[in-house]
Amino acid sequence: xxxxxxxxxxxxxxxxxxxxxxxxxxxxxxxxxxxxxxxxxxxxxxxxxxxxxxxxxxxxxxxxxxxxxxxxxxxxxxxxxxxxxxxxxxxxxxxxxxxxxxxxxxxxxxxxxxxxxxxxxxxxxxxxxxxxxxxxxxxxxxxxxxxxxxxxxxxxxxxxxxxxxxxxxxxxxxxxxxxxxxxxxxxxxxxxxxxxxxxxxxxxxxxxxxxxxxxxxxxxxxxxxxxxxxxxxxxxxxxxxxxxxxxxxxxxxxxxxxxxxxxxxxxxxxxxxxxxxxxxxxxxxxxxxxxxxxxxxxxxxxxxxxxxxxxxxxxxxxxxxxxxxxxxxxxxxxxxxxxxxxxxxxxxxxxxxxxxxxxxxxxxxxxxxxxxxxxxxxxxxxxxxxxxxxxxxxxxxxxxxxxxxxxxxxxxxxxxxxxxxxxxxxxxxxxxxxxxxxxxxxxxxxxxxxxxxxxxxxxxxxxxxxxxxxxxxxxxxxxxxxxxxxxxxxxxxxxxxxxxxxxxxxxxxxxxxxx
Numbered sequence: 397x398x399x400x401x402x403x404x405x406x407x408x409x410x411x412x413x414x415x416x417x418x419x420x421x422x423x424x425x426x427x428x429x430x431x432x433x434x435x436x437x438x439x440x441x442x443x444x445x446x447x448x449x450x451x452x453x454x455x456x457x458x459x460x461x462x463x464x465x466x467x468x469x470x471x472x473x474x475x476x477x478x479x480x481x482x483x484x485x486x487x488x489x490x491x492x493x494x495x496x497x498x499x500x501x502x503x504x505x506x507x508x509x510x511x512x513x514x515x516x517x518x519x520x521x522x523x524x525x526x527x528x529x530x531x532x533x534x535x536x537x538x539x540x541x542x543x544x545x546x547x548x549x550x551x552x553x554x555x556x557x558x559x560x561x562x563x564x565x566x567x568x569x570x571x572x573x574x575x576x577x578x579x580x581x582x583x584x585x586x587x588x589x590x591x592x593x594x595x596x597x598x599x600x601x602x603x604x605x606x607x608x609x610x611x612x613x614x615x616x617x618x619x620x621x622x623x624x625x626x627x628x629x630x631x632x633x634x635x636x637x638x639x640x641x642x643x644x645x646x647x648x649x650x651x652x653x654x655x656x657x658x659x660x661x662x663x664x665x666x667x668x669x670x671x672x673x674x675x676x677x678x679x680x681x682x683x684x685x686x687x688x689x690x691x692x693x694x695x696x697x698x699x700x701x702x703x704x705x706x707x708x709x710x711x712x713x714x715x716x717x718x719x720x721x722x723x724x725x726x727x728x729x730x731x732x733x734x735x736x737x738x739x740x741x742x743x744x745x746x747x748x749x750x751x752x753x754x755x756x757x758x759x760x761x762x763x764x765x766x767x768x769x770x771x772x773x774x775x776x777x778x779x780x781x782x783x784x785x786x787x788x789x790x791x792x793x794x795x796x797x798x799x800x801x802x803x804x805x806x807x808x809x810x811x812x813x814x815x816x817x818x819x820x821x822x823x824x825x826x827x828x829x830x831x832x833x834x835x836x837x838x839x840x841x842x843x844x845x846x847x848x849x850x851x852x853x854x855x856x857x858x859x860x861x862x863x864x865x866x867x868x869x870x871x872x873x874x875x876x877x878x879x880x881x882x883x884x885x886x887x888x889x890x891x892x893x894x895x896x897x898x899x900x901x902x903x904x905x906x907x908x909x910x911x
Contacts, residue, residue, distance in 0.1 A: 452475065
């Protein structure tokens with residue numbers, strides 16, 4: 397959709413907004429402080445337009461706690477920071493999979509800020525668990541003492557006798573997890589349709605450690621055919637067009653019209669009962685209705701899901717991932733989600749949780765649909781920036797994210813400096829110059845690195861792994877098999893999620909990336 401603006405028209409890079417409460421502003425402030433501390437000033441000054449995300453721990457007041465821990469009451473601590481707007485192209489994925497010498501999981505496929513922040517969070521939790529295990533295995537605990545003071549996890553007695561060595565962890569009772577995104581997550585959260593939008597009202601009655609307790613009202617699925625709950629992927633210019641697309645034929649329609657491959661004899665086919673033709677939903681015919689930079693899953697224009705889809709998934713099966721779940725008492729869910737630019741409560745509610753209604757309804761399910769408190773912040777990433785708006789502009793398409801450099805940081809990294817990742821390759825850049833990226837290596841938050849540290853943790857817990865990563869070779873099928881063996885309950889919950897009516901069209905890596 398286009399808008400025509402007057403001559404010399406300008407606007408703030410971030411539209412003025414009201415905010416929800418003081419706690420939302422505190423979450424945004426501590427996240428942006430971490431961004432300013434970890435990312436070089438030269439990059440921040442050169443690239444004002446970017447996306448920042450963080451996962452933050454809040455330490456609430458708790459009775460009967462020690463004097464040593466009382467100084468953390470109300471404290472906020474960033475556990476994972478991500479900065480970026482890029483993802484690696486289909487071409488890179490194909491090249492990697494065609495090379496038998498390559499090890500799966502060393503490249504970070506999606507370098508959007510929200511994904512990087514969650515990966516950093518998973519690394520941090522793994523380090524805190526590893527520190528606890530090492531401390532209990534050694535009499536010398538000086539090296540791990542810092543983790544004990546502000547660690548968000550604690551050991552508990554296992555309810556499941558099958559847990560390795562009866563070792564189990566949980567979030568400390570006075571800790572909650574909060575997610576921050578400087579802009580509404582790409583995908584459904586930026587689809588301004590199908591709902592009435594209202595401005596936020598700042599709640600002055602809430603204290604600095606309080607957030608709104610607003611129940612999410614179920615959303616009527618009145619426009620499913622138009623894309624109300626649709627899954628979206630990040631649009632990839634390098635994704636291959638089919639022969640039909642090159643000839644100007646809609647690929648989604650042409651696929652639907654193809655006869656079944658198992659019918660060979662015309663006479664036999666005439667005897668079979670004719671199936672009633674079903675009309676394709678309008679939202680699957682083309683992607684013109686999608687937000688900028690997104691496409692539909694069946695249009696061959698991308699393979700990596702939007703951040704809205706991924707956050708909704710995390711609100712179903714947790715932020716912790718597969719390998720840590722066997723050691724956790726319960727999944728780790730976000731308590732709140734704070735958003736800066738483009739926030740709409742009704743739209744965000746639909747995108748990040750409520751369209752998954754029905755997931756985890758059974759009383760026996762460990763995994764439940766999590767409805768975080770949704771908040772807007774009036775703390776700005778780019779306070780003084782402006783956009784030239786003269787002439788015809790695409791709504792929502794005025795921001796320009798030019799930098800390929802992405803950044804990630806977590807407290808246990810051992811340095812205040814964030815790792816720089818080249819969004820074009822998914823590998824670490826040791827030289828953060830746009831034109832001179834050299835000596836690339838895989839990141840500590842890559843799937844491969846996270847697997848290595850999780851394997852070390854499970855070994856200390858006595859798990860029979862029967863796998864070795866010393867040769868640095870790993871395939872996607874091997875990874876999936878390992879997950880199902882070591883974290884069967886989590887993988888079963890993921891399967892249930894992917895059978896949900898909204899998420900059953902989720903793009904699988906092995907089926908979407910073909911050589």
